[in-house]
Amino acid sequence: xxxxxxxxxxxxxxxxxxxxxxxxxxxxxxxxxxxxxxxxxxxxxxxxxxxxxxxxxxxxxxxxxxxxxxxxxxxxxxxxxxxxxxxxxxxxxxxxxxxxxxxxxxxxxxxxxxxxxxxxxxxxxxxxxxxxxxxxxxxxxxxxxxxxxxxxxxxxxxxxxxxxxxxxxxxxx
Amino acid sequence: xxxxxxxxxxxxxxxxxxxxxxxxxxxxxxxxxxxxxxxxxxxxxxxxxxxxxxxxxxxxxxxxxxxxxxxxxxxxxxxxxxxxxxxxxxxxxxxxxxxxxxxxxxxxxxxxxxxxxxxxxxxxxxxxxxxxxxxxxxxxxxxxxxxxxxxxxxxxxxxxxxxxxxxxxxxxxxxxxxxxxxxxxxxxxxxxxxxxxxxxxxxxxxxxxxxxxxxxxxxxxxxxxxxxxxxxxxxxxxxxxxxxxxxxxxxxxxxxxxxxxxxxxxxxxxxxxxxxxxxxxxxxxxxxxxxxxxxxxxxxxxxxxxxxxxxxxxxxxxxxxxxxxxxxxxxxxxxxxxxxxxxxxxxxxxxxxxxxxxxxxxxxxxxxxxxxxxxxxxxxxxxxxxxxxxxxxxxxxxxx
Numbered sequence: 118x119x120x121x122x123x124x125x126x127x128x129x130x131x132x133x134x135x136x137x138x139x140x141x142x143x144x145x146x147x148x149x150x151x152x153x154x155x156x157x158x159x160x161x162x163x164x165x166x167x168x169x170x171x172x173x174x175x176x177x178x179x180x181x182x183x184x185x186x187x188x189x190x191x192x193x194x195x196x197x198x199x200x201x202x203x204x205x206x207x208x209x210x211x212x213x214x215x216x217x218x219x220x221x222x223x224x225x226x227x228x229x230x231x232x233x234x235x236x237x238x239x240x241x242x243x244x245x246x247x248x249x250x251x252x253x254x255x256x257x258x259x260x261x262x263x264x265x266x267x268x269x270x271x272x273x274x275x276x277x278x279x280x281x282x283x284x285x286x287x288x289x290x
Numbered sequence: 291x292x293x294x295x296x297x298x299x300x301x302x303x304x305x306x307x308x309x310x311x312x313x314x315x316x317x318x319x320x321x322x323x324x325x326x327x328x329x330x331x332x333x334x335x336x337x338x339x340x341x342x343x344x345x346x347x348x349x350x351x352x353x354x355x356x357x358x359x360x361x362x363x364x365x366x367x368x369x370x371x372x373x374x375x376x377x378x379x380x381x382x383x384x385x386x387x388x389x390x391x392x393x394x395x396x397x398x399x400x401x402x403x404x405x406x407x408x409x410x411x412x413x414x415x416x417x418x419x420x421x422x423x424x425x426x427x428x429x430x431x432x433x434x435x436x437x438x439x440x441x442x443x444x445x446x447x448x449x450x451x452x453x454x455x456x457x458x459x460x461x462x463x464x465x466x467x468x469x470x471x472x473x474x475x476x477x478x479x480x481x482x483x484x485x486x487x488x489x490x491x492x493x494x495x496x497x498x499x500x501x502x503x504x505x506x507x508x509x510x511x512x513x514x515x516x517x518x519x520x521x522x523x524x525x526x527x528x529x530x531x532x533x534x535x536x537x538x539x540x541x542x543x544x545x546x547x548x549x550x551x552x553x554x555x556x557x558x559x560x561x562x563x564x565x566x567x568x569x570x571x572x573x574x575x576x577x578x579x580x581x582x583x584x585x586x587x588x589x590x591x592x593x594x595x596x597x598x599x600x601x602x603x604x605x606x607x608x609x610x611x612x613x614x615x616x617x618x619x620x621x622x623x624x625x626x627x628x629x630x631x632x633x634x635x636x637x638x639x640x641x642x643x644x645x646x647x648x649x650x651x652x653x654x655x656x657x658x659x660x661x662x663x664x665x666x667x668x669x670x671x672x673x674x675x676x677x678x679x680x681x682x683x684x685x686x687x688x689x690x
Binding site: 130133134137138141142145146149159162163166167170171173174176226227229230232233234236237248249252253280283284287 | 298299301302303304305306307308309310314315318319321322323325326329330331
């Protein structure tokens with residue numbers, strides 16, 4: 118069916134699946150750095166896409182799919198944190214955990230990732246989240262502000278502080 | 291410092307290595323696909339308006355194949371006033387208002403079905419209406435040659451439409467929808483085959499009229515069966531994630547259908563009489579047995595086979611319903627055979643009331659924005675009609 122431009126059309130199945138292929142890992146990561154549990158993060162990531170489709174199938178409009186997915190994820194994270202699981206990145210790193218390597222990952226990548234983890238390990242959740250969104254996921258401060266429901270100013274400040282903290286930690290090592 | 295910052299950024303990039311494993315990602319993708327298939331998009335009111343304005347009323351009159359033989363006087367009256375449309379609903383082939391029923395009322399109703407599945411279901415329903423009309427006519431006596439030809443022509447037309455919708459689903463690899471539509475198609479044809487055969491036995495005068503229609507129904511029935519089997523095989527061959535979701539959806543549909551038909555039997559118990567009620571309930575027991583077998587297969591992980599069992603259960607229950615409906619109408623005929631009896635008039639009115647109530651409920655459902663989901667059938671979205679005065683009657687043995 119051909120839609121004229123003044124009627125917004127619902128997102129198609131193909132478009133959502135394309136979005137899945139593109140962003141599933143990022144969403145997974147985003148959840149992971151809050152719940153520190155691989156299985157849980159995987160379930161949450163799936164949930165994000167399922168809920169998104171539910172919204173679409175009931176006639177909801179989405180202007181920016183990427184931002185939308187993060188928003189849904191953020192809400193799920195809030196729900197999860199209310200359930201309270203006492204986990205921290207420290208504890209997780211002590212146990213050692215699965216990087217999602219398929220065996221084809223180069224060892225050096227894993228080492229770099231472990232190294233990177235130490236950089237963000239000591240940050241508090243909020244700073245870490247923002248730093249990761251900015252430098253790992255590549256979201257702009259404006260996008261981050263939209264997703265988290267903060268002002269752009271706030272976001273920039275927090276990014277700056279986060280990076281500063283990391284540098285201090287690095288120096289002290 | 292400068293150097294520091296960029297190094298940190300680069301280092302952080304390495305965190306991208308934390309991600310879903312290939313197989314995990316693939317599996318979740320499959321589950322997402324199943325979910326999407328079982329929750330099709332409901333199209334918005336704005337779209338509904340869109341398709342309505344794209345089909346001006348005038349072309350419906352001018353280019354309509356059904357209206358070719360319509361007398362001019364009726365055409366003019368139709369344009370001038372709207373009450374013909376309602377009166378036309380109960381008309382039968384041969385009556386002057388019949389072209390309005392088929393060429394206008396039904397077409398307009400088709401406009402308001404939005405999803406592909408709902409459209410397919412409406413086409414099936416139109417097919418059933420043609421057969422019901424033929425049966426009513428046959429009951430009352432002979433059918434003239436022209437009317438007979440018209441009936442058969444319309445029947446073929448609708449059957450072809452249903453089949454092309456099935457093929458469209460097939461070409462889009464939506465084998466579940468194809469299996470669903472072809473299963474319903476098969477059921478309608480099979481039920482009406484039985485009804486027409488019954489008519490053939492009991493009403494010798496109607497035999498010439500009915501015989502060729504019966505042949506056509508049989509043929510289409512075989513076609514439908516073939517398509518259904520083929521699509522069920524396709525569904526079984528899909529990835530196990532998809533089939534298990536399909537099987538579960540079909541199980542729900544079958545169970546809901548059984549509940550619905552049971553309620554239907556309950557309401558009509560008195561009109562149907564003990565024998566017919568028992569036979570109908572026996573059919574439902576068969577359907578339940580099939581559901582139970584399907585569940586065993588489901589547990590054993592044989593999702594494809596489970597799907598087939600649940601489809602069959604749905605068919606059996608649906609057929610029971612169609613046969614009861616036919617019986618109900620013919621029984622009402624029997625009551626008012628011959629003279630006008632006060633008691634039987636009220637009984638006939640009760641029957642009409644029931645029809646009207648069902649009609650209202652179903653119209654409300656169909657006009658609402660819910661899309662035809664082939665998995666989540668809550669109430670029966672197939673249709674019923676207001677049957678206006680039917681005269682004369684004979685007890686027809688439906689071989690039930």
